Amino acid sequence: MPIDADIIKSLHKYEIRILHALERMMKRYRWVPEDDLRAAVKLSPPELKYRLGNLIHRDLVRSDSVPYKGYALVFAGYDALALSDLAGKKTISALGCMVGVGKESEIYEALGFGIVILKLHKVGQRSFQTLKTNREYMPGEGHCPWIFASAKSAEREYEALKALNGKVSVPVPIDINRHVIVMSQVPGANLIRCVLEDPDTIYRQILDEVQKAYAAGFIHGDLSEYNIMTDGETVWLIDWPQWIPPTHQNADAVLRHDLENVITYFAKKYQTNYDLEEAVAFVTKP
Template identity: 25%
Template sequence: MNPKNGDEVIEEKLRKKEYLLDVSRRKRIKKSEDYDVFDEVFNKSTLMTVYSMLNKGFIKDFDGTIAAGKESKIFYARGPHNEELAVKIYLVTNREFRKSMIRYINGDPRFSDIPKKSQELINLWAKKEFNNLQSLKEAGLRVPIPHRLEENVLVMEFIGRNGVRANLLKETNLDFKEYENFYQKTLDFMVKAVKRANLVHGDLGEYNIMVFNDELVFFDVSQAVSIEHPMAGQLFKRDFENINRFFSRKGVKTIELKDFIESIGGLDTDVRQWLLF
């Protein structure tokens, strides 16, 4: 019998659920939720990417699931200086979600080619979120700080304290004045995202905004598109309607879309027309 080569040995270990515990013993990855996480998230490529980050010292402790969705799962981790981190792992998804991703990529001038292979498309989607976070941060907007991206694994700032994530805007119970203030800050985010970062969030709402240390933190920006994207105006309008719907339920007096866009100074005429589309 021929001895197995190194790749064959690694692949065999990765097929076994015990491998997660093996990595846990050696690299302090703690068992997350249950073994179903392994099956859904940690395919060979992803597990080796996480293992690479651990070996390089970008993350040291890797703990349980913070959030889970069809697109990704987010895990709690610690960095080399014991700082709290969130590790977002993008999943190879079904055909319908693949079509959805392509809609947000196709027409964005920042991306010329759409990969044919699912894993390459997921990696591009992860890169898109990393770039969007960087652009928004550089524009002075409060988003989770992106630290590192490798393949489909994004390491970013954890929004919360001692492993407990901050409340979503949806989960808050504030007084009227606070909601009124947060409404204006959310509109301000939309304006600055367009004017400074040339981006439209594309899925803005009470589920994608956190309240931490009395300020709003805007997250989940993988779908955010350039203002030159064909759907930019449509997405901007949808974001605006979502925000108005939430805050109006809290008793806040909201404004009309046309009045809001006309109040934004310094916009290029074409951009103003796109947003009004």
């Protein structure tokens, strides 16, 4: 469901206090006990009940009564905290429309210093266990709800964008808060949505960018026609949370998979015949 900016703007200071408390306490509890929450926010029982009712009605908080009465922050509540903080810092001044949605993210336009892009990392319930198993940056032990897994994913991508900015054609990172990255708007469209007049030139540009990223210490890890953008003349590589360094034990296999995805896509759509071994040799050249 798209974010309702009016709901975020209308939150009472007590409701923001409750959201912050739930965020802190969910590092210890899956469901924060009502008594512990009341002690943390220091509100009277009637006031707490009223404010929690508002938050539940707006789908920012969820409650359960088994095995005890407890409350949990959900993604919409986490969105509210992140966007409120970004607005308070003047990083963004207005939220625009949702412009994209993926398996683990939502993309919005917003106003900052001009039009910017917000990427909200959202690791879903079904993908969480796979993510913990397959992505080494995720904690292997302890309680890590999906909202905090999403913040880890955002931190990982922001790290890559900062390191690659100015070296590789990627969106410019502007700010990060929790699971939300603010970045520059990239012109053009995802490769899957384009019909290229000169596929050879675009393919060579993609290899150039992959090579520059490799030289900077980054293998994308999930490269495909869905996370390459182009305006027909320039390409940008997006979506970096799964990157690994070239020194990783699986680096060769991951790089080959990235390049094979690109080569297969061009072959199917444009009947090209690019060679995987040549591409690997080009990217990894000293």
